[in-house]
Amino acid sequence: MKTQKNTFASKKRNSCRFLLATLAVATSATLQAAVPEISGVTMAQAANRLVTIAYTLADAPAVITLDVQTNVTGDVWTSIGGAAVRNAMGDVWKRVEAGSRTITWRPDHSWPDHKIADGGARAVVTAWALDNTPDYMAVDVSATGGAGTQTYYPAADFVPGGVTNAEYKTSVLLMRKIMAKDVTWTMGSTPLETKRAANETAHRVTLTNNYYIGVYEVTQAQWGLIQPSRLTPSTFNNAADRATRPVENVSYNEIRNSANSTDDTAAYRWPADPNPNSFLGKLRTKSGLDFDLPSEAQWEFASRAGNGDTKWGDGSGILNADSDANLNLLGRYERNGGKVWNGSSYVNPAESCGATNGTAIVGSYAPNAWGLYDMQGNVWEWCLDWYESDITENGGAVNIDPSAPATALSGESRSNRVLRGGSWFGAAGACRPAQRNSNAPSTRSYSTGFRVLCSAGLR
């Protein structure tokens, strides 16, 4: 009996060990599958100056980026800068499958007239796991169909042509990764802030994931590439510069919930995926990425760029509710060209006006501290959430992704969607990062546009 019991216990132990071992192997396999490994990096140059960089990628597909470094300043390896290597071609700047891969680079084209002594230059090949892709992502919206229209870059100076290249305002969406995961920060404003409103109560928020957000507001050219059936929806559509001005006069519903109309189709309301024939639905089909509007919290976190109460997104102070010298550098609003002074008041410009009035060409002003343009002014930007006047939601407790809770809070009507950022139409105080506004989702307005967001990492 004793023997039988021991045998049973032994079998049970062995069974547990087997189970644990299986779990350990499975866990290990899961982790290994998620982490790509780079090895065997070699770099060689032919007589014609062409540089070939070979590497082996193992365990998982990855986004590959390249850097070239020199040690001519001593033992310290220093990057020659993204601008000098961004013309590299082949298995780089994109998703690459595991295997032996090759990159070619023409330094004589992008980094001319350098001679580095033997041993003085090296290649650094980086593999980014698919759930942690690099800081910049460019999505070609002129390309026809499917995933693979994206390229990735580890920093602003690696972005081809630079982030202000006109391409990123017309045929390509340039996205910036925001490192928000597990960061607790203060949303809203305190009474110290000029022109603050009662619906901005400062409260702490924790976002649970990183995300990409558009470096620019979506432009009229980009809208037209996605929704050609409503090619020119905007009020400020002067033919000379409309392509790179932000799209406006587009409703929340046609961006997300309906097929090119202002109707709200409940079946497509967040958290459901967008209507396949809406702007976001078509963009998702084209790119293979989970594009959406930013939640209100995601928008404000990106707009603040690490700056809190009483500050603009570049760290400068909010000075004046009407005309603000710091905001003059950051975005288009009523007092720096948005409206026209007629001798007694600021009035709307003509709809046919150039970009010196009304909306500005995106990127005309300085970016915020995280390289995002026009987060203040130009056009109000639609956010995902229903508008609720009590922004603190849970009585001031830390909110986790406070986007459209499942049921409306007491006294909230849920008739409007959130707007953020201010516009050409308003004074400085309306452009503050904490300023909240809203409108019915069917509304089209010449002061309202949007920028897009998607999760950080390929799906």
Next chain:
Amino acid sequence: MVRQATLNNQRKMENMATGKKLDGKPYAGDPHVAPFLRVALVAAILAVGEAALSPLHADTYQFIVSGYPAENENYAAASSGTALVTSTHAVPTAVQALEARYRTWGESDGIALRSDKLRIMMVVIR
């Protein structure tokens, strides 16, 4: 010397393309041969000191300093200061460790590298 001769040839070709001679006067041209056929350009790599890419003197040059790889620059900004009112922040090292876990890199051995223009030799056919 060879390099100077090459440069002179390059300049001559450019001048011909613009219709001017080295002295700046208009290029008279040959009435029997079209100008673009007058010169056949043969790009040839000068083998000496080129093909082997042997250790070279590192000339003085400028290079761009990049922050790459940028470690959590957004996070660093969000957690750097005093700007955020009453907020507390995650432990930076934990976030950086997470980043490192999902990003690996490999480095090549050091090599000599040159990116000056290839020297070319022109043969003028008359």
